[in-house]
Structure formats: structure tokens, C-alpha cells
Amino acid sequence: MNYKRACILLELDSSKISPNQIKKQYHYFALKYHPDKSTELDSAVRFLEIKEAYEYLMNDIGTFEENDSLDFDDCPDDTEKIRFYKECMSFVGTLYNNDYFQKQLFHPLMKKILSYSEQKSIAYIKTLTTKQLSVILQILQKYGDVFYLSSKFIQQIEKEIVSRETQDENISPEYCILLKPTLKEMKDGIVYRFEEEGHTYHVPLWHSILFYEPNTIIKCVPELSSDSNLSIDIYNNIHICRNYSASELLEMEDALHIVEENCFDFTVPVADLHMKKYQILTFAGQGIPIVNENVPLDVSKISNVYIHIMIR
Numbered sequence: 001m002n003y004k005r006a007c008i009l010l011e012l013d014s015s016k017i018s019p020n021q022i023k024k025q026y027h028y029f030a031l032k033y034h035p036d037k038s039t040e041l042d043s044a045v046r047f048l049e050i051k052e053a054y055e056y057l058m059n060d061i062g063t064f065e066e067n068d069s070l071d072f073d074d075c076p077d078d079t080e081k082i083r084f085y086k087e088c089m090s091f092v093g094t095l096y097n098n099d100y101f102q103k104q105l106f107h108p109l110m111k112k113i114l115s116y117s118e119q120k121s122i123a124y125i126k127t128l129t130t131k132q133l134s135v136i137l138q139i140l141q142k143y144g145d146v147f148y149l150s151s152k153f154i155q156q157i158e159k160e161i162v163s164r165e166t167q168d169e170n171i172s173p174e175y176c177i178l179l180k181p182t183l184k185e186m187k188d189g190i191v192y193r194f195e196e197e198g199h200t201y202h203v204p205l206w207h208s209i210l211f212y213e214p215n216t217i218i219k220c221v222p223e224l225s226s227d228s229n230l231s232i233d234i235y236n237n238i239h240i241c242r243n244y245s246a247s248e249l250l251e252m253e254d255a256l257h258i259v260e261e262n263c264f265d266f267t268v269p270v271a272d273l274h275m276k277k278y279q280i281l282t283f284a285g286q287g288i289p290i291v292n293e294n295v296p297l298d299v300s301k302i303s304n305v306y307i308h309i310m311i312r
Contacts, residue, residue, distance in 0.1 A: 003056075005053070006057050007053075009029075019058065030054075131234050177196065180221055181220055182261070183264075186206045189206065208291075229241045229242065230260045230261060236303040237303045237306060238303065240306070240308065241307075241308045246312070249275075266283060268281060276311065278308070281309065287302055287303030
């Protein structure tokens with residue numbers, strides 16, 4: 001790859017170039033030639049060339065200053081950047097069907113990342129709670145190729161989480177108590193009672209963190225098997241991932257039998273699946289109790305279970 005070739009691939013004027021222009025063209029062509037979306041026969045090759053051109057140019061212009069005044073509100077709806085942003089948000093909508101998460105957390109994050117440099121978005125990331133940050137990280141680790149974020153940026157998020165967890169671990173044991181409930185105990189809405197240093201605690205195990213007087217923190221981290229493909233998001237929704245080959249599905253007679261942690265057991269008729277690379281099956285109200293901050297022992301609302309099916 002060379003400078004001239006990279007500019008031609010991204011359709012940039014080699015005499016006038018900036019990081020924002022590079023990102024704008026890259027995101028546009030990356031979506032246009034994405035192998036999972038494009039119908040053109042050479043899309044995979046074009047996609048790799050676009051990515052290589054982007055990385056080459058971004059490494060080559062380290063002394064350039066970015067345009068900090070760019071804002072999505074100032075962009076017409078038909079610009080490439082806003083179309084890419086909307087495409088990202090549509091994708092997020094398939095992962096977490098929660099307006100608060102999308103509009104209050106992920107939308108501002110993606111807006112900053114796409115309109116500014118990745119480095120500047122770190123300032124916003126530091127304002128999130130560790131739990132919120134963990135969910136953001138889960139998405140970016142699993143679907144980073146969709147958002148085209150650098151591995152360095154994702155590593156910075158990981159470092160921020162590790163730094164916070166290290167600080168938590170340094171809290172004196174008399175102030176921080178760690179419990180490891182099973183997923184079944186969480187699903188059954190078990191309230192764990194125990195005594196510590198003359199104090200009696202009643203802990204709803206489906207909460208991730210609780211604060212008690214005097215100055216006591218209790219953290220609940222579910223104990224999962226080493227081969228578990230299950231995760232819990234900030235709204236206590238359960239996410240289960242499964243990966244199948246097309247031939248495996250065709251050989252199955254009637255249905256998929258999905259079991260996790262001897263707690264969740266689902267039967268999915270093969271006829272209900274679509275022959276596409278990625279799909280989500282939703283089992284509403286079959287997860288674990290949803291946290292009610294105002295009434296901690298409330299178990300009236302149950303979270304959803306999302307089964308992520310990937311077909312290779």
C-alpha cells in the first residue's frame with residue numbers, strides 16, 4: 001500500500017486530507033463493500049483493500065488536527081456519516097431492545113466516536129459506571145468489525161475496567177463482601193441471609209452490587225462454568241450464544257436443544273430459524289428478576305433471554 005493508492009481507494013483528494021475525511025470515506029466504503037452486505041462478487045477483496053488504505057492513511061497523518069466542531073445535528077440526513085451512524089444504531093437495536101441503553105448510553109458514545117477521534121471518546125467512557133462500561137465492552141468485543149473501531153480503543157476500555165476492579169479489590173474485606181450465587185439461585189429470586197461482624201444482611205442475589213450501612217458493599221458475581229456461553233447485561237437480560245454450521249442444522253431432525261448452567265432449557269424448532277449468518281431469538285420474561293432500585297426485594301418483573309444464533 002502507498003499514499004496515492006490509499007487515496008484512490010477511498011476517493012480522497014491527496015492534496016487536501018484530514019482524519020475526519022478519511023474516517024468518513026472509510027465508513028462509507030466499508031459498509032458499501034462489507035462481505036455480509038454487498039452483492040458484488042469482489043466485495044471481500046475491496047473490503048480488505050479499504051481497511052488497509054484506512055489504516056495506512058491514519059498512521060501516516062499523525063500530525064494532522066481534527067475538526068472538533070463536527071456534530072451530527074449539523075449534518076444533513078443524507079450524508080454518508082449519518083447513514084453509517086443510523087446503520088450502527090439499527091444493529092444495536094437488535095442486540096438490546098432497551099430505549100434507555102440505546103439513547104442514553106450507546107447513542108452518545110457512537111456519536112462521539114464517529115464524529116471525533118477515538119481518543120476523545122475516552123473522556124465520555126470514563127463517566128459511565130463499571131457495569132455500563134462492561135456491557136459496552138461486550139458489544140464492541142463481539143461486533144467490533146461492524147463499528148470498525150481499532151483494537152487499541154477496545155484495549156483502553158479493558159484497561160479502564162481492570163483499573164476500577166483493582167481499586168475495588170483493594171477495599172478492606174470488612175467493607176467489601178463478594179458473593180458468588182449460582183444462576184439458579186438468581187433465577188429463583190433467592191434472598192441470602194448471613195451475619196458478618198455483628199451485622200445481619202439480607203441480600204437479593206440477582207443484584208450485582210448493594211450498599212449497606214455502615215459503609216458495606218456486597219457484590220454478587222454469578223458463578224458460571226468455565227465453558228459457559230452465557231452473559232448477563234446491565235438490565236439482567238440473559239444472553240446465550242450458539243454457533244452452528246449450516247450442515248449441522250440441516251442434519252438436525254426437529255429442533256435445537258439449548259441448555260445453559262442446568263438452569264435455562266430451551267427448545268427451538270429448526271423450522272423457525274432463518275438461513276442467515278446472525279439472528280436473535282427472544283424468550284420474553286424467562287430470565288432472572290429485574291433489579292428494582294426502589295424495592296430491592298421485588299421479583300415481579302422478569303428479564304428476557306436472548307439466544308444469539310450464528311451460522312457459519
